[in-house]
Amino acid sequence: MRHVPQRYAEDAVDRQDRGRDHAHVGAPKAQERRVAAALRGRRVKGSGCSPYAKGDVVAEARGAVGWLVECKRTEKASLALKREWLVKVAREALVQGKRPALAVAIAGGAPAADVESDWVLIPLSSFTALTRREQEVIDGQ
Numbered sequence: 001m002r003h004v005p006q007r008y009a010e011d012a013v014d015r016q017d018r019g020r021d022h023a024h025v026g027a028p029k030a031q032e033r034r035v036a037a038a039l040r041g042r043r044v045k046g047s048g049c050s051p052y053a054k055g056d057v058v059a060e061a062r063g064a065v066g067w068l069v070e071c072k073r074t075e076k077a078s079l080a081l082k083r084e085w086l087v088k089v090a091r092e093a094l095v096q097g098k099r100p101a102l103a104v105a106i107a108g109g110a111p112a113a114d115v116e117s118d119w120v121l122i123p124l125s126s127f128t129a130l131t132r133r134e135q136e137v138i139d140g141q
Contacts, residue, residue, distance in 0.1 A: 077109030
């Protein structure tokens, strides 16, 4: 086996790891776990690498249409929303007979104790239906 001087070996590791923050390697899975737990759903294994596993989280709803959730996160203070993410999750949800949602986690920036870092984007029609049902429950209907 050929001996590689330590400084060259460290340089190779630095080149491979450049731009990676190892403290956050498991953060996307952690976000998916949080979303799945909040929705009483499940993570979709292999969702990022399989042409068959669509969405990151699936949540079934008893007696109602379930949710297909795509999760996106950043360690920066902002996240540029891409229309292609919305189109992708909307189409995949339609095929599965579910409602689409995009879960976003923004971990960077100044922490604000009174503001959650996890947010969910849903179509206006879904939001309207949810708020209508909530009002009916409040009204006792």
